[in-house]
Amino acid sequence: MRVALFTDxxxxxxxxxxxxxxxxxxxxxxxxxxxxxxxxEIPDYxxxxxxxxRLSSFRxxxxxxxxxxxxxxxxxxxxxxxxxxxLIHVATPFNIGLCGLHYAKKMQVPLVGSYHTNFDHxxxxxxxxxxxxxxxxxxxxxxxxxxxIFVPSQDTIEQLKRRGFTNLHxxxxxxxxxxxxxxxxxxxxxxxxxxxxxxxxVYVGRIAVEKxxxxxxxxxxxxxxSLRDHVHWLVVGDGxxxxxxxxxxxxxxxxxxxxxxxxxxxxxxxxxxxxxxSATETFGNVVLxxxxxxxxxxxANSGGVKSIMQHGAFGYLCEPGAIDEFAAAxxxxxxxxxxxxxxxxxxxxxxxxxxxxxIFENLISEYEKVWRHHAERxxx
Numbered sequence: 253m254r255v256a257l258f259t260d261x262x263x264x265x266x267x268x269x270x271x272x273x274x275x276x277x278x279x280x281x282x283x284x285x286x287x288x289x290x291x292x293e294i295p296d297y298x299x300x301x302x303x304x305x306r307l308s309s310f311r312x313x314x315x316x317x318x319x320x321x322x323x324x325x326x327x328x329x330x331x332x333x334x335x336x337x338x339l340i341h342v343a344t345p346f347n348i349g350l351c352g353l354h355y356a357k358k359m360q361v362p363l364v365g366s367y368h369t370n371f372d373h374x375x376x377x378x379x380x381x382x383x384x385x386x387x388x389x390x391x392x393x394x395x396x397x398x399x400x401i402f403v404p405s406q407d408t409i410e411q412l413k414r415r416g417f418t419n420l421h422x423x424x425x426x427x428x429x430x431x432x433x434x435x436x437x438x439x440x441x442x443x444x445x446x447x448x449x450x451x452x453x454v455y456v457g458r459i460a461v462e463k464x465x466x467x468x469x470x471x472x473x474x475x476x477x478s479l480r481d482h483v484h485w486l487v488v489g490d491g492x493x494x495x496x497x498x499x500x501x502x503x504x505x506x507x508x509x510x511x512x513x514x515x516x517x518x519x520x521x522x523x524x525x526x527x528x529x530s531a532t533e534t535f536g537n538v539v540l541x542x543x544x545x546x547x548x549x550x551x552a553n554s555g556g557v558k559s560i561m562q563h564g565a566f567g568y569l570c571e572p573g574a575i576d577e578f579a580a581a582x583x584x585x586x587x588x589x590x591x592x593x594x595x596x597x598x599x600x601x602x603x604x605x606x607x608x609x610x611i612f613e614n615l616i617s618e619y620e621k622v623w624r625h626h627a628e629r630x631x632x
Contacts, residue, residue, distance in 0.1 A: 253285055253286070253338050253339065253616075253619065253620070253623065254285075254286040254287070254288075254335060254336065254337045254338045254339075255280065255285060255286070255287045255288075255337060255338070255339050255340075255341055255619065256287070256288045256289075256290070256332060256335060256337035256339070256340045256341070256352070256355075256361075257273065257276075257277070257287060257288070257289045257290070257340075257341050257343065258290045258340065258341070258342045258343065258344075258348050258349055258351060258352030259273055259289065259290070259291050259342075259343040259344050259348060259349070260291070260292060260319070260320070260321060260343075260344040260346040260347060260348045260349060261273075261291070261292070261319070261344065262274065262289060262291035262292070262304070264294055265294070265319070266510055266512070267458070268368070268425075268535065268537045269343065269344070269368045269369065271537070272368075272425060272537070273289075273343060275608060275612075276612060276615075277289060277303070279608070279609075279612040283616070285616070286335075287303055288303055288304075288305060288331065288332075288335045288337065289303060289304045289305065290305050290307065290323075290328060290331075290348055290351065290352070291304060291305070291306060291307070291321075291348065292306065292307055292308075292309035292319035292320070292321040292348070293306040293307055293308055293309050293319075293321075294306070294309075294319065305327075305328070305331050307321040307322065307323050307324065307328075307348065308321065308322045308324070309321045309322060310322070320346065320347060321346075321347045321348045322347070323347055323348060323351050325351065328351055328355070329355065332355055332359065333359075337361055338361070338362070338623050339361065339362050339363075339364065339619055339622060339623050340352050340355065340356040340361050340362070340363050340364070341364050341365070341366065341619075342356075342363065342364070342365045342366075342398070343365070343366050343368065344368070345390070345391060345394045345395075349365075349394070350394075353394065353397070356397070357397065360630075362399055362622045362623055362625075362626035363397060363398050363399060364398055364399055364400045364401070364402065364618075364619065364622055365394075365395055365398040365400075365401050365402070366401070366402040366403070366423060367395075367401055367402070367403050367404075367408065367412065367534065368404065368534055369534060370408070370411075370532045370533075370534055370555065371387065372384055372387055372388065373462065373531075373532040374462045374532065375387065377461045377462040377532075378461070378462075388415060391415075392415075392416065392417070395417065398419065399419065399622045399625070399626070400419050400420075400421050400618060400622055401417065401419055401420050401421065402421050402422075402423035402615065402618070403420050403421065403422060403423065403534070404422075404423060404424055404425055404534050404535035404556060405422075405424065405534060405535050405536075405555070405556035405559035405560075406422065406559050407555055407556060407558060407559045408534045408535075408555065408556060408559075409422060421618060423611070423614075423615055423618075424535070424606070424611060425535050425537055425540065425606070425611070426540075426606045426607055426608035426609075426610075426611045427537075427540045427541055427543075427544045427603050427606050427608070428544075428608065429544045429603055429604055431513070431514065431517050432517050432520060432521075432541045432542075432544035432545045432603070433517070433521065433544065433545060433546070433600075434521050434545055434546025434547070434596070434600060435521070436514075436517065436518045436521040436522065438521060438522040440518060440522070441486075441518050441519055441521075441522035442522060445486065445506055445508065447484045447486075447506075448484075449481070449482050449483055449484040449504060450482040450483075451479075451482055451483045451484070451524045451525070451586055452483075452484050452485075452486065452522055452523050452524050452525075453483055453484070453485050453486070453523065453524065453525050453526075453527050453582070454485070454486045454487075454488065454519055454520065454522075454523035454525070454526050454527070454542075454547070455468055455485070455486070455487050455488065455489070455526070455527055455528060456488040456489060456511075456516065456519070456520070456526070456528075456538045456541075456542075457488075457489050457528070457530060457538055458489055458490070458491040459487065459489050459490055459491035459492070459493045459494040459497060459507075460491040460492055460493055461492075461493060462530075462532050463491075463529075463530040463532070464529040464530050464531060464532075464552065464572070464573065465487070465489075465491075465493060465497070465529065465530070466493060466496075466497060467529045467573065467575055467578070468485065468487065468497075468501075468505070468527065468529065469497065469500055469501045469502060469505065470575045471527065471529070471575055471578045471579050471582070472485060472501075472502045472504075472505060473502060474575055474576055474578075474579035475579050475582060475583065476583065479582075479583060479586065480502075481504075483504060483582075484504045484505075484506070485501075485502075485504060485505040485506065486506050486508060486519060486523070487501075487505060487506065487507045487508070488508055488509075488510070488511050488516065488519060489509070489510060490509055490510050494507060516541075517541075517545060520541055520542050520544075520545035520547050521545045521546065521547065523542070523545075523547045524547070524586065524592075525547065525548060525549075525550060525567075525582065525585055525586065526538075526539070526542035526547050526548070526549045526550070526567075527549075527550050527551075527578065527582065528542075528549060528550070528551040528552070528557065529551070529552050529570075529572070529573075529578060530551075530552060530555075530557070531552040531554035531555060531557075531572035531573070532554075532555060533554075533555040533556040533557050534555060534556045535556035535559070535560070536551070536555070536556045536557040536560055539551060539557055539560050539561065540560055540603055540606060542599075543560075543566055543599035543600065543602060543603045544599075544600060544603035544604075544606075545600075546596045546597070546599065546600045547596065547599070548566055548567035548585065548592065548595040548596055548599055549561060549566060549567035549599070550567050550568050550569075550570065550578060550581045550582060550585065551567065551568075551569055551570070552569070552570060552571075552572045552573075553569035553570060553571055553572065554572050557569070562602075565595065565598050565599075566595055566598055566599040566602065567585070567595055567599070568581040568584070568585065
């Protein structure tokens, strides 16, 4: 099988979509599946790969870390004609995704897509709600010719069904439990960031309004004074709110920027609790990484996070935006060592069942069904 993947984000960009697609192409290589990726060019990133076709791009005004591609349609067409894909997978609904849609129709190649981001939810955070009806009309038009739409969580499937989407198939996310585990030396992180407080609470993700990360300083301030002085916060990530948050953050909240690989895994493992207030996730990769690291989670009872979490089993779910509820959950968790240990063990056990290999094997099986069905229709 030869798969052409069209995406408006790919490594070295740091986000859940880019990381998932990189894992998918790694799996392709492991299984000797031929592939070609069409993705934005990243300035000052000299890495060359014959299977990745980079397109000129510029920064997106809402997301300076993300790129908007300027496709060279003639060059893309030549690449595709030379590659002769059996299937096209479109991962994003923007410029490069539109090219994948166009060429699938033009070349009569079976087409699948994947839904990764709740952009409609983001519109509310940026005061662009008036675009919501237009957005959903566009998304219906964009996906209507796809044989299958892969969605990361059951909650997101239900949301899309209510919007009238069909051909939805679950494509969950896994976690690398050999990287994310609880067995790192926890003193290393505490010494690196000069943390002497008894408890370490961690957030990992984009520092942007749609992640509700601006709630963290308020949650920290609502903790009882008797606990507040014994808690240190590490905020991992970057984004447009970082400077503003640093200015109004409490004394014991440290911003460390982006971390990857073992540096990130060590922070998860050193944490006593992972606090994730985002209500806009289609899945929540960082939640699963935290559980794999033996760290329980307090998250928003919304979207993909509630599809991963079991309230009271791996941590607690709170109503989105409920600052006092988040603070109360932190107090409840840190005050019961026995329950805390049970949650940490249960979260790790659950994460061990979320195997990337099985997840990707199931995806390839769905690819093959689409490919075979397309071939049967052509020869009917």
